[in-house]
Amino acid sequence: METSDRASGVLRQHFDQHRTQLSRSELAVAEYLVALPIDVLIFKSAEEIASDAGTSDATVIRTARRLGFSGLPELKRVCSRTMAKTIPTSDRLEQRFRGTGSELPKVAQQMFATAREVLTSTEEQFDEQMLSVAVSLLEGADTVWCLGMGTAEIEARHCAMALSRVGLRTRWSGASGFTLANDLLDLRASDVVVLFNAVHETPEFSMVASQMSEIGCKLILVCGVQLRALYKDKVDALLTCIGSPSKLASWTLGAIVTGDMLAYGVAVRNQPRAIETKRRLAGLRAKAERRN
Template sequence: MEVHDRTSSVLKDHFDRNRTNLSRSELVVAEHLVSMPIDVLIFRSAEEIAAETGTSDATVIRAARRLGFSGLPELKRICSRVMAQTLPTSERLEHRFRATGENLTNVAKQMFEAAREVVTATEEQFDENEVSHAVSILEQADTVWCLGIGTSEAEAIHCSVALSRVGLRTRCSGASGFTLANELLDLRRDDVVVMFHALRDADELKLVVRQISEIGCKVILICGVQLKATYEGMVSALITCTSTPSKLASWSLGALVMADILSYGVAVRNQKQAIDSKARLAKLRAAISTR
């Protein structure tokens, strides 16, 4: 991305197509967004944009939707893709340093805002039918395998623990390569695999999904929105989470919330099982603490 062309052509296209749908105040916001360099836009909150345009948070959000996006998070995420594809990670980090500054109070404020953005954007992607289907799949599992591909082991561990506490038998792995292949030898037809993978596609992910499906296991994939088109139809259930283009908050936040929704969904449909499991856990903890 050249320095002289730092604004988003995608956003300009959306603006040209939808400008007649905008109110006067929304037009002010939209023109401000179109003129803003991408490396500045991705760090702006609705509150900051409202202050810069003399409007309100609600007007900023409405303007983003009138431009054809689900909200401001999606607008920033889609407009930033060209930057992510063309700039090296080191240069993107330099942009981040310039945008946040060095004052830790200000940095913390921006990171909390980014964390809220992750959760909000993930909620916008929430598909009730797909999640309900995933819960039904989990209820029928003999063993639930939680696999973290790449850097997603923490999410897999969290999901495995949460599901075990509501009465499901689980296994967890963050292994890759030959080690993962050895572990998957224990997979059986009635098992269910919950896989976590954040953003970019990987040959290993394709291979694992294909091999698990050939065994006859059902696969629930929790992934970034970029992977939806690739894996829809290849897995039994697909749940998307989002990240922020600023990278000030992790994709993991949305994935952890989705894991909690799945485990609680199993619990409310199988309340006696969940209560009995909690009681056994409390008994085990009490026995350990008295030693």
């Protein structure tokens, strides 16, 4: 409970700062949110909060914004950071079980709702100019390297495959340590790196980012909000994806969509090459099927 109290203290500060700007219905929602333990709040949807507070989900969303957040998802993320840093992973899993209950249909509904929340929050962070810059960098690359740091191996592999199918030469790696160092020996200044990392700035991540600068190749970073704050002026393009503090839906969802946007952006700007690549792929698949 101590951790929940500390995490809720962040919300309390926002409440104290903005309470005079709240309408009566917004004040009721804000007081309800402040009173909730954070390990309960992160599992609450806008609809559930509205029902408990006797108001509408639109009022809940508006209240979150009046309190200084972009919306309810950001409110939950910011307030949960203390909990994420201080509670062991096994304990957080127990909290998740308590938060969702064990009725599978209800759990499924919560997971679908959280997945929509993740994608909506990622869309809210979407930067058209950054996407255009990133696509331009990819168009000019000799080889595009898609690297997945930490748990982001799947995102990197998906992006590399999507880009190769629109005509780019790609390589991907989810390696770490000496294996990653060995993979990076082939990097050239004419290459572009798409680096996926959800949250943490590890020593290895810092090493890779600095090595890109030393080699002179361009770096596109696909990351969460905390890394964005640290690296927005240190990379050539940065695209932000949002996760969920409840962990009922993955940061991977937004990162996969981002990889698809990069690939389709390259395809749209280079349609003859993309079409020819698809034809070659179809031909190779047909030959493989005949051999089987």
